Amino acid sequence: MSSSQINVTPVILSGGSGKRLWPLSRATFPKQFLALSGKTTLFQQALGRLQNLNSKLVRLNDFLIVTNEEHRFLVLDQLRETKNIKAQLLLEPDSRNTGPALTLAALQASEDEQDPILIVMPADQVIQNTVSFLNSLEDAINIAINGSIVVLGVTPTKPDTGFGYIQKHQDESEHHSFKVLNFFEKPDSSLAESFIKAGNYFWNSGIFILRASIWIEAVKQFSLEIYEPVQKAFDRRTNDSMFIRPDRDLFITAPSSSIDYAVIEKCPSSSFDIKMVILDAGWSDLGSWEAVWQVGLKDQSQNVSYGDSLLENTTNSLIYANHKLVATLGIDNIVVVETADAVLIANRNQSQNIRLIVDKLNLSKRKEEILNRKVSRPWGWYDNLDEGENFKVKRIQVNPGASLSLQKHNKRAEHWIVVKGTAEIICNDKKIILKENESTYIPLGFKHRLSNPGQDILEIIEVQSGTYLGEDDIERFDDYYGRTFN
Structure with a gap:
């Protein structure tokens, strides 16, 4: 790293459930993994726009992505489709909002006695003008290097009651920044209208730029009840080839709290210097179908x-x-x-x-709240095409070189028909190769594994028959992805 470069770590917060965009967004497939604006997903857009940071100004470290266990394979799939991105995945054992999530990221970023500038971004936003966004970000980085907390504020276009607001000082400081006077969470319509008339109130974008050590100091001061269990959970983390997992029992004792509520809103009247840089880049948090239309x-x-x-x-x-x-x-x-x-x-x-x-x-405990018909897995995906009494039909796609676990079912048998590619199948002690338009039968209780040995996509139709067809009727004996259940 050049002596003039600033050490920067992007932190992508990708733990949201996206319920406000139901039925397209579900708890198991939330909006950040959907292509709602453009050809790539919101998550991939968040990664891509940060790749273009001025290399003369910053040295960009590996991305830190904070997500939850249930979305881990969605993140991996979308990372594979995004070129030249190196990332570490921090898995929340249970959702505790963005305050604990950023604390995990700051602790990880501080390893090896590093203290990088963190660019903290939600994974589910739209920013239409990347050049303007990067200009604002570079101003913010130059301020944060001296120990300030910087938030990007968006000029409001209407008295929206769905956003938090930032009240800024009228006088401009260095690098086009303004001292933050106060924060206001989602006001009622009359208060929002008064903010618009005042002219010095901005929407809170949820994008923060600050040193890792500054966040840790601030969360210790303002929300020790978050810092202590998260720090202990991080100390007892486990690592494998893909994921960093904090200790579950310790992590879930932390309260659920946002970055804003836990720390940021308390900074203006404290010793922590907090500033705002204006973001004029076509920002939207896509928090509703109205926002998607906009x-x-x-x-x-x-x-x-x-x-x-x-x-x-x-x-x-x-x-x-x-x-x-x-x-x-x-x-x-x-x-x-x-x-x-x-x-x-x-x-x-x-x-x-x-x-x-x-x-x-x-x-009503309806599955439509949580599940999409199409479900991602580390080896590919499956789509539930039809289901009735004692039968279920799936379309299954397996990525090149990927394999499902060696498993058996105690309550169902399966019929497999290859419609695209080549399948390698283990069924008890037999290994068979199937081409397009060929099929096989997996009896109830037989150990079996489906693999794609080729360089092209494998696609099969699976017909299940039995007295119980739930996804938990799987007994695994060997799994390349370390799964015991899903």
Whole structure:
């Protein structure tokens, strides 16, 4: 590293559940892993925009990605698709919000007596102007190097009650920064309107730039109840080839608290210097379907549409077709989101209230709140095509060179038909090779393994039959990914 370069570690927080974009986003496949704006996912966009930081100014360390156990293979899959990214994955045993998550990252970044500048970013935001974003980020880095905490503030376009607000000092300081006077969490509409009229209030983007040691000092001072269990859990962490896992029993004793509530909101009246740099880069947190419509490419009738859709006499609407043709006629200001197992129809003005639907699904214990029909696994994915009494049909894709675990089922048998690629199959003591249009049968209780020995994608259709078809009817004997259950 050149003596003039600044040591910088990007921290991507990817633990959100994305319930406000149901039914496309689910707890097991949240919005950061979806391509909601552009051809790549929000998570991949967060990685990509930081790759372009000025190399003369900074030395970019490996990314630190904080996610949860359930999303670990989604992160790995999307990392594989993103070029030239080196990352370490910190796995939260249970979600405790962003305060404990950043504490984990700061402790990891501080290893080997390093004290890098942390760029802390949520994985689920849209930033349309990368050049402007990087300019603001470089200003923030130059301020944070001297020990300040920097937050990026977005000029508000309306009195939105869904965002936190930053009150800044009127006078500009070095590197286009402003002293932060106060923070306000999600005000009511009248207070939000007064903020807009005042002119010195900005939306809190949730993007923070600060030294790792500064976060650790601040969380010790303001939220020791977070720092102590997280630090102890980190000390008892385990590492494998892909993941860093803090101790579960210790970690879950930390309270669930955001970065803002745990630390940042307490800084303006403390010894910690906190400043704001303006972010004017087409920022959105995509916190609702209304926000997706706002950033989307609109036609002449102000409609935003994705997938196979046919719009007639339709205006100011968002149409998201995932699996089927969606046709609309004579509607205005409507959101329609079609997925394989659920359809949402809502007024755009009500899209902030999707949580009311999700809460009802939760109370009813319906799987549509949590699960997508398509499920990612470290070897590829499966899609539940159909299910009835004593049968289930899946489409399974296995990546080149990948293998499922050696396993058996005690309550079901399976029929496999290869539709693409080549399959290597172990069934008890036999090994067979199947090509396209060939099939085999796996009897109940037989040990078996499906592998893709080729360089192309393997795709099969699996028909399960039996008295119980749950995913927990798997007894594993050997697994390349260290799994015992999922």
